[in-house]
Amino acid sequence: MINMKVIKEKDCIIIENDESFNIVDILECGQVFSYKKTSDDAYFVISFDKYAKIIFDKTNTKIFTKDVEYFYNYFDLNTDYEKIKNNLKTNFGYFSKYLDAGKGIRLLKQDSYQTIISFIVSANNNIKRIKNILFKMSEKFGSKIENTDFYAFPTLQQLSKATVTDFNLLGAGYRSEYLIETIKLLQTEEFSIKNLKNLTTKELKKKLLMLKGVGPKVADCIALFGFSRMDVFPVDTWIRKAYYLFETKKMSDDKISDYFVNIYKDLSGYAQQYLYNYMLNVSKNNL
DNA sequence: AGCCAGGGACTCC
DNA sequence: GGAGTCCATGGC
Numbered sequence: 001m002i003n004m005k006v007i008k009e010k011d012c013i014i015i016e017n018d019e020s021f022n023i024v025d026i027l028e029c030g031q032v033f034s035y036k037k038t039s040d041d042a043y044f045v046i047s048f049d050k051y052a053k054i055i056f057d058k059t060n061t062k063i064f065t066k067d068v069e070y071f072y073n074y075f076d077l078n079t080d081y082e083k084i085k086n087n088l089k090t091n092f093g094y095f096s097k098y099l100d101a102g103k104g105i106r107l108l109k110q111d112s113y114q115t116i117i118s119f120i121v122s123a124n125n126n127i128k129r130i131k132n133i134l135f136k137m138s139e140k141f142g143s144k145i146e147n148t149d150f151y152a153f154p155t156l157q158q159l160s161k162a163t164v165t166d167f168n169l170l171g172a173g174y175r176s177e178y179l180i181e182t183i184k185l186l187q188t189e190e191f192s193i194k195n196l197k198n199l200t201t202k203e204l205k206k207k208l209l210m211l212k213g214v215g216p217k218v219a220d221c222i223a224l225f226g227f228s229r230m231d232v233f234p235v236d237t238w239i240r241k242a243y244y245l246f247e248t249k250k251m252s253d254d255k256i257s258d259y260f261v262n263i264y265k266d267l268s269g270y271a272q273q274y275l276y277n278y279m280l281n282v283s284k285n286n287l
Numbered sequence: 288a289g290c291c292a293g294g295g296a297c298t299c300c
Numbered sequence: 301g302g303a304g305t306c307c308a309t310g311g312c
Binding site for chain 2: 119
């Protein structure tokens with residue numbers, strides 16, 4: 001096992017040739033939408049009001065940012081992914097195939113509130129459109145980030161001024177009304193992010209399901225990507241297809257989620273992302 | 288042109 | 301609690 005080499009500098013994090021960190025795998029695996037490829041070897045990532053420019057080549061990855069500690073945590077650099085992958089491989093022999101499709105994936109520790117809004121937009125939508133709608137939302141309601149072409153994700157305060165018509169103009173479609181209702185609820189003490197973070201996964205999901213536009217799948221995604229809960233298994237159309245690679249018995253998405261959590265337990269969040277990525281790549285590249 | 292997308296709300300029973 | 305239906309929009 002190669003030990004991960006991470007160097008923290010004043011305005012930069014350097015990751016040297018590590019199989020468990022591939023910025024393309026990390027960003028293009030469907031967990032995050034507020035990023036942009038700026039050239040063949042660079043990405044720009046926006047997490048709420050913080051940002052980083054990532055430059056990579058065959059030997060290393062450099063994360064340029066004013067917020068080194070924030071992005072060290074954002075990219076989950078305290079977690080040993082070799083250990084997680086070995087664990088999955090050891091316990092589930094067939095899993096190597098899914099890991100190979102995205103060796104460098106890491107589960108980002110995304111901003112909770114941004115994740116809630118983002119995944120409401122994601123429902124019954126495709127990734128390119130989701131990204132577009134969210135970028136337009138930032139441009140319309142967020143604050144310009146100095147010395148860049150980008151905008152911060154809008155604050156709750158900024159979004160509270162939006163109308164259904166505003167969201168329709170972004171292309172949010174029937175999700176516009178859900179966003180308006182959810183933004184209202186998020187402003188209450190009951191739904192403060194601080195309070196939500198203290199809940200158990202079960203309690204958190206129950207609370208999230210009270211938000212308009214949040215059903216079982218979106219609640220699982222928010223819990224996983226926005227609250228780092230690894231004991232959930234979001235089931236979307238791709239994971240449903242994946243289920244039928246294993247079983248023939250028809251099941252509801254709810255039951256499919258239980259089925260997978262029962263198998264992968266506390267590794268569910270990781271397993272789900274590797275499996276989802278595999279399914280996505282199969283459809284894209286006909287692997 | 289028509290199916291599909293990181294599904295959910297709503298309405299029946 | 302399960303099954304059906306409707307939903308905006310644009311990518312492909």
